[in-house]
Amino acid sequence: MSSVGKCSLLILQATPFCNLKCRYCYLPDRDNKARMSAETIRNTFRKFLHPHICADKVTICWHAGEPLVAGIAFYDHAAGLCADTAPATVTVTHSVQTNAVLIDDDWCSFFKRHNFRIGISIDGPKRFHDAQRKTRSGGGTHDAVMNGIRALQADGIEFSAITVLTLDSLSAPDEFFWFYVDNGIRKVGFNIEELEGCNQRSSLFGSGAIGKFKEFMTKMYSLCLQNPGMLSIREFAPDTLVNQNGKFARPANNQNVPLEIISVAANGDFSTFSPELLGYRNPEYGDFIVGNVDRDDVLAALSRPMFERLETAIRAGVEKCRSQCEYFPFCGGGAPANKYFEKGSFVVAETDYCRFTKKTIVDVLLETAEKSPSSSAGHAMQGAFD
């Protein structure tokens, strides 16, 4: 192995179970009600919150299933174990990515007690959200999510939102923008419906939707610029694009560096690189599991042949991106999971995921800037085309 990073994002699956049945979900095991044991939690913290393994600041993100179904007592205990285990030199922040339907006053008290960061999954206005994010009996969930959001707001708890865009949503950027603003949702990240895991089709891929996606994001960017301070959109956080020297300034891609992201399943199995790989099987890479926190030494597990093959393939894929793609400095080599799920190999460069979430975003920011009066591009370009 050439190099490993230090873990800054530790994704923990309290349970694979989810109380919803969203149309595009990629998780393979969401009927499984298993819960991470106290012993596995303790071993996870002992092994991964170690100064040799983790960075000075680590975010623990409870995710991959609906984390809140594990219950408040589970997290009270886990937070206590974490506080007892983490070295003084490591600052740990807990976060949770939740569908919000279980959030009530008791959860709000818990979030405040342990200073949890909250990410809510909501797909914008009710008519779009309810078409995708459904109960297990097929009903809409928007009203329940909004109740959860209002509980957070009543307690003064800040949160961000993640919205998955599908083909239908791309026609309504104004409706989305004002929905967030009118409901006090101040921070949003837009994901796309991906071809990933057990979600074998995307309404966005192969349908000519990328032009509509670009129009949607261009309009969103325009609305943000016209209404400053009302809504922060993750894709326009443009430390992403340019640094003080006028060069691309995207941070390194932590999905491509071993150990920078570690995912631990409820049964203690752990993987690295893209978290979405955990739980899938492949003839060449087994189940993408590097080891188990209850049985294995972390660094020894990284010496196993399967992991060596996986890392070699992912690194080769990054090299393809580096040599073939003008947008490489912006993204650092793509997302291994999207390469694998879209193309069946890690040793590829461009994916549909790249075209939407990396290339199009750069194009929107850049083309908007080039139309701006403060851009020198117009004059320079004029000279170039004389």
Add this chain to the structure above:
Amino acid sequence: MTRKPMTAAPEEQSTFEPPRTRTIAGAVPNLQERVSRSAAALSAARSRLGPISDRCWDNGWPNPWLNDV
């Protein structure tokens, strides 16, 4: 096993040589040149958008992986 704290920033690593197609009108600037030429406008837009809180994810908002959730 060699252990390194971090890979170098991607901008220092790119080996991509952009195509320099010529038209009757002249050279087409590559992406990096376009970014450099629009740096002032990009910075102005960034300032107009205001601060983007890292309250939700301590190790940077946006967290690159959460882009992919």
